[in-house]
Amino acid sequence: MRARRRRAIDSSVPGRDLEYLAFRAGLKPAVRLTVSGADLAAAGAHYLAVGGHLAFVELPEERGGNPRRPSPRVFRERTARGGALFVAHSPQEAQALAELERKLIRRGPHPKPSVHAEEAIAIGRGLGYPDCCVEAFAERLRGAPSRRFRGSLGCRLRRRPTENSDDYVVARENWTPRADARLNHLLFRAGVKLLSYTPCRYDCPAALAQADLLLAELDRVEPGAGAGLLQQLAVTVVAAADHARAIVELEGDRIVEAHGPEHPEGSLAPVEGDVALAQSCVGARVLADGTVERGKRERFPPVALRFVAPGP
Ligand SMILES: [Zn+2]
Numbered sequence: 001m002r003a004r005r006r007r008a009i010d011s012s013v014p015g016r017d018l019e020y021l022a023f024r025a026g027l028k029p030a031v032r033l034t035v036s037g038a039d040l041a042a043a044g045a046h047y048l049a050v051g052g053h054l055a056f057v058e059l060p061e062e063r064g065g066n067p068r069r070p071s072p073r074v075f076r077e078r079t080a081r082g083g084a085l086f087v088a089h090s091p092q093e094a095q096a097l098a099e100l101e102r103k104l105i106r107r108g109p110h111p112k113p114s115v116h117a118e119e120a121i122a123i124g125r126g127l128g129y130p131d132c133c134v135e136a137f138a139e140r141l142r143g144a145p146s147r148r149f150r151g152s153l154g155c156r157l158r159r160r161p162t163e164n165s166d167d168y169v170v171a172r173e174n175w176t177p178r179a180d181a182r183l184n185h186l187l188f189r190a191g192v193k194l195l196s197y198t199p200c201r202y203d204c205p206a207a208l209a210q211a212d213l214l215l216a217e218l219d220r221v222e223p224g225a226g227a228g229l230l231q232q233l234a235v236t237v238v239a240a241a242d243h244a245r246a247i248v249e250l251e252g253d254r255i256v257e258a259h260g261p262e263h264p265e266g267s268l269a270p271v272e273g274d275v276a277l278a279q280s281c282v283g284a285r286v287l288a289d290g291t292v293e294r295g296k297r298e299r300f301p302p303v304a305l306r307f308v309a310p311g312p
Contacts, residue, residue, distance in 0.1 A: 057105070
């Protein structure tokens with residue numbers, strides 16, 4: 001347990017409270033929550049009380065990964081008889097988003113990326129994500145050539161359908177020596193996040209503007225909570241291609257300390273993978289492009305990204 005973690009946000013349903021605050025304040029047109037069967041009623045009641053309209057889509061088990069190769073993630077277990085809960089300011093908007101999700105599900109767990117991208121764009125827009133970030137996500141889904149990796153990283157990784165590696169691809173392709181902590185999307189599964197989407201880059205003005213509105217709302221509701229969350233986000237995170245995460249400390253270019261992100265009860269977290277990743281990182285060298293060199297040849301080596309809180 002890290003003393004510095006400040007429980008400003010109840011993450012018993014991942015991201016629920018920040019999403020809720022943003023929805024209630026009118027900062028988001030709609031939200032999408034992945035909820036377990038046990039949390040569904042409480043999450044729904046929360047939003048109904050502030051005038052939200054709900055639409056629920058039960059997620060099939062295989063959405064959590066390839067059933068023949070059980071996922072290290074606990075997604076399937078956690079969402080048993082649960083699914084995606086859409087909340088919007090009108091019943092039509094909530095239903096429209098749910099219908100898009102159902103379309104995705106009907107296509108099966110691994111639909112053609114080009115087709116999948118259309119619904120993903122529509123859902124992202126409906127949830128109020130910036131166009132640039134939605135487009136970047138769709139581009140990754142389509143496997144369009146990227147500037148630095150000519151598409152190879154995302155495309156090669158996608159051939160391993162059990163790996164939900166989108167965050168890793170983004171961290172590699174947009175790597176920068178100092179990323180803005182407000183856009184830290186790598187601790188999402190630990191419930192530590194401001195945004196509920198992946199930014200197109202680590203200085204995206206549209207995403208930063210949304211992050212600032214959320215921070216202001218958080219501080220309005222609980223003074224100091226925004227600073228507490230920023231402190232949790234301003235860390236160096238190692239992201240592995242298999243979705244594991246570690247928070248690390250460096251001395252020079254060496255990782256001298258590492259631990260898995262602290263996962264609140266109920267979050268969707270691959271805790272075992274996180275611990276193994278943290279252990280394997282201690283003593284590793286971090287190269288100038290963020291690659292974590294663990295003393296063995298790796299096709300998809302982990303990447304270390306330093307998130308820094310914005311200056312005063
Ligand atoms: Zn963007």
